[in-house]
Amino acid sequence: xxxxxxxxxxxxxxxxxxxxxxxxxxxxxxxxxxxxxxxxxxxxxxxxxxxxxxxxxxxxxxxxxxxxxxxxxxxxxxxxxxxxxxxxxxxxxxxxxxxxxxxxxxxxxxxxxxxxxxxxxxxxxxxxxxxxxxxxxxxxxxxxxxxxxxxxxxxxxxxxxxxxxxxxxxxxxxxxxxxxxxxxxxxxxxxxxxxxxxxxxxxxxxxxxxxxxxxxxxxxxxxxxxxxxxxxxxxxxxxxxxxxxxxxxxxxxxxxxxxxxxxxxxxxxxxxxxxxxxxxxxxxxxxxxxx
Numbered sequence: 645x646x647x648x649x650x651x652x653x654x655x656x657x658x659x660x661x662x663x664x665x666x667x668x669x670x671x672x673x674x675x676x677x678x679x680x681x682x683x684x685x686x687x688x689x690x691x692x693x694x695x696x697x698x699x700x701x702x703x704x705x706x707x708x709x710x711x712x713x714x715x716x717x718x719x720x721x722x723x724x725x726x727x728x729x730x731x732x733x734x735x736x737x738x739x740x741x742x743x744x745x746x747x748x749x750x751x752x753x754x755x756x757x758x759x760x761x762x763x764x765x766x767x768x769x770x771x772x773x774x775x776x777x778x779x780x781x782x783x784x785x786x787x788x789x790x791x792x793x794x795x796x797x798x799x800x801x802x803x804x805x806x807x808x809x810x811x812x813x814x815x816x817x818x819x820x821x822x823x824x825x826x827x828x829x830x831x832x833x834x835x836x837x838x839x840x841x842x843x844x845x846x847x848x849x850x851x852x853x854x855x856x857x858x859x860x861x862x863x864x865x866x867x868x869x870x871x872x873x874x875x876x877x878x879x880x881x882x883x884x885x886x887x888x889x890x891x892x893x894x895x896x897x898x899x900x901x902x903x904x905x906x907x908x909x910x911x912x913x914x915x916x917x918x919x920x921x922x923x924x925x926x927x928x929x930x931x932x933x934x935x
Contacts, residue, residue: 678741682733685744691729697750698743704732795915802855803909806848810905813841813869814898817876821898824881825891842873852912859922861908865901868931872897896932903929 685694691711698704704713707726715725715735733740816838823833846869852862875897879890904927911919921928 681741681744681748684748685740686730686733690747693747693750694729694740694743697746698732698739701743701746703736703739703743792916798855799912799915802848802851803912806845806852806905806912807909809841809845809848810902810909813838813845814902816841817872817898818895821876821891821894824879825887838876842869845869852908856912856919856922859908859919860925861904861922861927864925864927865904865908868901868904868927872901893932900929900931904931 684690688711695704695707695711695713698713699706705716707714709726712726712728713732715727715732727735729740820833820835820838846866849862849866849869853859853866856862872894876894879894880886881890907928908922911917911922
Protein backbone atom coordinates (compact mmCIF):
# COMPACT_ATOMS: atom_id res chain seq x y z
CA UNK A 645 0.00 0.00 0.00
CA UNK A 646 1.40 3.39 -0.98
CA UNK A 647 1.75 5.93 1.78
CA UNK A 648 0.67 9.52 1.16
CA UNK A 649 1.19 12.37 3.59
CA UNK A 650 -1.86 14.63 3.88
CA UNK A 651 -1.97 18.21 4.96
CA UNK A 652 -3.54 17.38 8.31
CA UNK A 653 -0.30 16.29 9.96
CA UNK A 654 1.81 19.35 9.07
CA UNK A 655 -1.06 21.76 9.76
CA UNK A 656 -1.66 20.33 13.22
CA UNK A 657 2.04 20.43 14.04
CA UNK A 658 2.32 24.06 12.91
CA UNK A 659 -0.70 25.04 14.99
CA UNK A 660 0.86 23.45 18.07
CA UNK A 661 4.12 25.31 17.45
CA UNK A 662 2.22 28.56 16.94
CA UNK A 663 0.38 28.10 20.21
CA UNK A 664 3.69 27.66 22.01
CA UNK A 665 5.43 30.56 20.28
CA UNK A 666 2.54 33.02 20.48
CA UNK A 667 1.01 32.79 23.93
CA UNK A 668 -2.16 34.73 24.67
CA UNK A 669 -2.08 38.17 26.29
CA UNK A 670 -1.18 38.26 29.94
CA UNK A 671 -3.97 38.91 32.39
CA UNK A 672 -4.29 42.50 33.57
CA UNK A 673 -2.88 43.21 37.02
CA UNK A 674 -5.61 43.30 39.68
CA UNK A 675 -5.42 46.38 41.96
CA UNK A 676 -4.72 45.62 45.59
CA UNK A 677 -7.78 46.40 47.77
CA UNK A 678 -7.41 49.18 50.33
CA UNK A 679 -8.11 46.81 53.22
CA UNK A 680 -5.27 44.58 52.10
CA UNK A 681 -2.95 47.59 51.88
CA UNK A 682 -3.88 48.67 55.40
CA UNK A 683 -3.13 45.23 56.83
CA UNK A 684 0.12 45.08 54.90
CA UNK A 685 1.38 48.53 55.89
CA UNK A 686 0.35 48.36 59.55
CA UNK A 687 2.46 45.27 59.99
CA UNK A 688 5.36 46.29 62.31
CA UNK A 689 7.83 44.79 59.89
CA UNK A 690 6.77 47.23 57.16
CA UNK A 691 6.58 50.43 59.24
CA UNK A 692 10.07 51.66 58.31
CA UNK A 693 9.42 51.12 54.59
CA UNK A 694 6.13 53.03 54.78
CA UNK A 695 7.77 55.90 56.66
CA UNK A 696 10.64 56.05 54.16
CA UNK A 697 8.20 56.06 51.23
CA UNK A 698 6.13 58.85 52.79
CA UNK A 699 9.23 61.00 53.31
CA UNK A 700 10.52 60.27 49.80
CA UNK A 701 7.20 61.27 48.25
CA UNK A 702 7.17 64.49 50.29
CA UNK A 703 4.02 63.57 52.15
CA UNK A 704 5.59 64.02 55.60
CA UNK A 705 8.87 64.99 57.22
CA UNK A 706 11.38 62.55 58.63
CA UNK A 707 10.88 61.74 62.28
CA UNK A 708 13.50 60.86 64.88
CA UNK A 709 12.48 57.21 64.78
CA UNK A 710 12.79 55.30 61.50
CA UNK A 711 9.37 53.69 61.93
CA UNK A 712 7.55 57.01 62.48
CA UNK A 713 6.69 60.13 60.49
CA UNK A 714 6.55 63.81 61.34
CA UNK A 715 3.63 65.99 60.30
CA UNK A 716 5.95 69.01 60.05
CA UNK A 717 8.55 69.71 57.39
CA UNK A 718 10.78 70.88 60.25
CA UNK A 719 11.12 68.08 62.83
CA UNK A 720 12.08 70.74 65.48
CA UNK A 721 8.96 72.80 64.86
CA UNK A 722 6.75 72.96 67.94
CA UNK A 723 3.72 72.39 65.70
CA UNK A 724 5.11 69.16 64.32
CA UNK A 725 4.26 65.81 65.74
CA UNK A 726 6.01 62.48 65.52
CA UNK A 727 3.41 59.85 64.75
CA UNK A 728 3.47 56.11 64.50
CA UNK A 729 2.31 54.72 61.18
CA UNK A 730 -0.99 53.66 62.71
CA UNK A 731 -1.65 57.13 64.12
CA UNK A 732 -0.61 58.76 60.87
CA UNK A 733 -3.12 56.59 59.04
CA UNK A 734 -5.86 57.78 61.41
CA UNK A 735 -4.85 61.41 60.83
CA UNK A 736 -4.26 61.30 57.06
CA UNK A 737 -5.86 58.28 55.40
CA UNK A 738 -5.30 59.45 51.79
CA UNK A 739 -1.55 60.07 52.08
CA UNK A 740 -1.12 56.91 54.13
CA UNK A 741 -2.67 54.83 51.34
CA UNK A 742 -0.54 56.63 48.76
CA UNK A 743 2.67 55.75 50.59
CA UNK A 744 1.37 52.27 51.25
CA UNK A 745 0.67 51.64 47.58
CA UNK A 746 4.17 52.79 46.73
CA UNK A 747 5.70 50.26 49.14
CA UNK A 748 3.48 47.46 47.84
CA UNK A 749 4.37 48.35 44.25
CA UNK A 750 8.10 48.30 44.96
CA UNK A 751 7.76 44.91 46.65
CA UNK A 752 5.84 43.54 43.67
CA UNK A 753 8.40 44.83 41.16
CA UNK A 754 11.31 43.44 43.16
CA UNK A 755 9.67 40.00 43.18
CA UNK A 756 9.20 39.88 39.38
CA UNK A 757 12.60 39.74 37.66
CA UNK A 758 13.77 40.57 35.04
CA UNK A 759 13.61 44.35 35.27
CA UNK A 760 11.27 46.30 33.04
CA UNK A 761 14.15 47.40 30.82
CA UNK A 762 15.38 43.86 30.34
CA UNK A 763 11.83 42.66 29.76
CA UNK A 764 11.24 45.35 27.13
CA UNK A 765 14.46 44.43 25.30
CA UNK A 766 13.56 40.75 25.38
CA UNK A 767 10.05 41.51 24.07
CA UNK A 768 11.51 43.39 21.11
CA UNK A 769 14.03 40.64 20.33
CA UNK A 770 11.43 37.90 20.73
CA UNK A 771 9.07 39.84 18.46
CA UNK A 772 11.63 39.46 15.66
CA UNK A 773 12.59 35.88 16.51
CA UNK A 774 9.06 34.46 16.77
CA UNK A 775 7.98 34.78 13.12
CA UNK A 776 11.40 33.69 11.85
CA UNK A 777 11.40 30.63 14.10
CA UNK A 778 7.83 29.76 13.19
CA UNK A 779 8.58 30.08 9.48
CA UNK A 780 11.66 27.88 9.87
CA UNK A 781 9.77 25.19 11.78
CA UNK A 782 6.94 25.28 9.26
CA UNK A 783 9.39 24.89 6.38
CA UNK A 784 11.17 22.08 8.21
CA UNK A 785 7.93 20.18 8.81
CA UNK A 786 6.87 20.65 5.20
CA UNK A 787 10.26 19.37 4.01
CA UNK A 788 10.09 16.32 6.27
CA UNK A 789 6.63 15.31 5.10
CA UNK A 790 7.52 15.98 1.47
CA UNK A 791 10.68 13.91 1.80
CA UNK A 792 8.76 11.04 3.37
CA UNK A 793 6.16 11.19 0.62
CA UNK A 794 8.82 11.15 -2.11
CA UNK A 795 10.67 8.28 -0.45
CA UNK A 796 7.40 6.41 -0.09
CA UNK A 797 6.53 6.92 -3.77
CA UNK A 798 10.02 5.92 -4.92
CA UNK A 799 9.98 2.92 -2.59
CA UNK A 800 6.61 1.83 -3.98
CA UNK A 801 7.94 1.90 -7.55
CA UNK A 802 11.05 -0.08 -6.65
CA UNK A 803 9.02 -2.50 -4.54
CA UNK A 804 6.60 -3.18 -7.40
CA UNK A 805 9.42 -3.84 -9.88
CA UNK A 806 11.30 -6.08 -7.42
CA UNK A 807 8.17 -8.04 -6.52
CA UNK A 808 7.38 -8.57 -10.19
CA UNK A 809 10.91 -9.75 -10.94
CA UNK A 810 10.98 -12.05 -7.90
CA UNK A 811 7.69 -13.73 -8.81
CA UNK A 812 8.81 -14.17 -12.41
CA UNK A 813 12.06 -15.76 -11.20
CA UNK A 814 10.13 -17.99 -8.80
CA UNK A 815 7.83 -19.21 -11.58
CA UNK A 816 10.64 -19.83 -14.06
CA UNK A 817 12.89 -21.60 -11.55
CA UNK A 818 10.10 -23.71 -10.07
CA UNK A 819 9.10 -24.76 -13.58
CA UNK A 820 12.72 -25.73 -14.27
CA UNK A 821 12.98 -27.82 -11.10
CA UNK A 822 9.58 -29.44 -11.71
CA UNK A 823 10.57 -30.28 -15.27
CA UNK A 824 13.58 -32.23 -14.00
CA UNK A 825 11.58 -34.15 -11.40
CA UNK A 826 8.45 -34.78 -13.51
CA UNK A 827 9.94 -37.57 -15.62
CA UNK A 828 13.05 -39.56 -14.61
CA UNK A 829 13.85 -40.15 -18.27
CA UNK A 830 13.31 -36.54 -19.46
CA UNK A 831 16.27 -34.81 -20.94
CA UNK A 832 17.73 -31.53 -19.61
CA UNK A 833 15.08 -28.71 -19.54
CA UNK A 834 15.66 -25.31 -21.10
CA UNK A 835 17.44 -23.03 -18.59
CA UNK A 836 17.55 -19.82 -20.63
CA UNK A 837 14.32 -18.39 -19.20
CA UNK A 838 15.45 -19.09 -15.64
CA UNK A 839 18.74 -17.31 -16.27
CA UNK A 840 17.03 -14.25 -17.75
CA UNK A 841 14.70 -13.96 -14.76
CA UNK A 842 17.66 -14.28 -12.39
CA UNK A 843 19.48 -11.40 -14.07
CA UNK A 844 16.38 -9.20 -13.96
CA UNK A 845 15.88 -9.87 -10.26
CA UNK A 846 19.54 -9.20 -9.51
CA UNK A 847 19.25 -5.77 -11.15
CA UNK A 848 16.17 -4.89 -9.07
CA UNK A 849 17.87 -6.00 -5.85
CA UNK A 850 20.75 -3.68 -6.74
CA UNK A 851 18.26 -0.80 -7.05
CA UNK A 852 16.87 -1.69 -3.63
CA UNK A 853 20.37 -1.48 -2.18
CA UNK A 854 20.92 1.95 -3.73
CA UNK A 855 17.58 3.21 -2.41
CA UNK A 856 18.26 1.98 1.14
CA UNK A 857 22.02 2.06 1.57
CA UNK A 858 21.89 1.08 5.26
CA UNK A 859 19.86 -2.04 4.64
CA UNK A 860 21.74 -5.34 4.56
CA UNK A 861 18.85 -7.53 3.40
CA UNK A 862 19.04 -6.53 -0.32
CA UNK A 863 22.66 -7.70 -0.48
CA UNK A 864 21.81 -10.85 1.49
CA UNK A 865 19.08 -11.60 -1.03
CA UNK A 866 21.54 -11.18 -3.90
CA UNK A 867 23.93 -13.60 -2.22
CA UNK A 868 21.11 -16.08 -1.63
CA UNK A 869 20.02 -15.70 -5.26
CA UNK A 870 23.47 -16.75 -6.44
CA UNK A 871 23.54 -19.59 -3.90
CA UNK A 872 20.16 -20.83 -5.15
CA UNK A 873 21.32 -20.75 -8.75
CA UNK A 874 24.46 -22.70 -7.85
CA UNK A 875 22.43 -25.28 -5.89
CA UNK A 876 20.02 -25.80 -8.80
CA UNK A 877 22.84 -26.23 -11.29
CA UNK A 878 24.78 -28.53 -8.95
CA UNK A 879 21.84 -30.84 -8.20
CA UNK A 880 22.20 -34.49 -9.23
CA UNK A 881 19.66 -34.24 -12.04
CA UNK A 882 21.60 -36.77 -14.08
CA UNK A 883 20.61 -39.49 -11.60
CA UNK A 884 16.92 -40.21 -12.33
CA UNK A 885 16.20 -41.79 -8.96
CA UNK A 886 17.42 -38.69 -7.11
CA UNK A 887 15.64 -36.00 -9.08
CA UNK A 888 12.60 -35.66 -6.79
CA UNK A 889 14.81 -35.90 -3.71
CA UNK A 890 16.86 -32.99 -5.05
CA UNK A 891 13.75 -31.01 -6.05
CA UNK A 892 11.91 -31.00 -2.69
CA UNK A 893 14.35 -28.83 -0.66
CA UNK A 894 14.94 -26.58 -3.68
CA UNK A 895 11.22 -25.82 -3.93
CA UNK A 896 11.19 -24.97 -0.22
CA UNK A 897 14.14 -22.62 -0.61
CA UNK A 898 12.49 -20.92 -3.59
CA UNK A 899 9.29 -20.37 -1.59
CA UNK A 900 11.23 -19.02 1.39
CA UNK A 901 13.23 -16.76 -0.88
CA UNK A 902 10.07 -15.23 -2.34
CA UNK A 903 8.70 -14.64 1.18
CA UNK A 904 11.86 -12.70 2.09
CA UNK A 905 11.56 -10.54 -1.01
CA UNK A 906 7.93 -9.75 -0.16
CA UNK A 907 8.89 -8.75 3.40
CA UNK A 908 11.59 -6.42 2.09
CA UNK A 909 9.39 -4.80 -0.57
CA UNK A 910 6.64 -4.19 1.99
CA UNK A 911 9.16 -2.32 4.15
CA UNK A 912 10.30 -0.31 1.14
CA UNK A 913 6.85 1.30 1.03
CA UNK A 914 7.06 2.46 4.67
CA UNK A 915 9.95 4.97 4.90
CA UNK A 916 8.72 6.43 8.21
CA UNK A 917 9.43 3.17 10.10
CA UNK A 918 12.80 2.14 11.57
CA UNK A 919 13.08 -1.25 9.78
CA UNK A 920 15.62 -2.78 12.15
CA UNK A 921 15.14 -6.19 10.56
CA UNK A 922 16.29 -4.77 7.23
CA UNK A 923 19.61 -3.76 8.83
CA UNK A 924 20.17 -7.16 10.44
CA UNK A 925 22.82 -9.64 9.32
CA UNK A 926 20.25 -12.28 8.45
CA UNK A 927 17.15 -12.59 6.33
CA UNK A 928 13.83 -11.92 8.11
CA UNK A 929 12.37 -15.31 7.06
CA UNK A 930 14.49 -18.46 7.66
CA UNK A 931 15.56 -20.22 4.48
CA UNK A 932 15.02 -23.95 3.94
CA UNK A 933 17.97 -26.29 4.33
CA UNK A 934 20.24 -26.71 1.36
CA UNK A 935 20.07 -30.10 -0.41
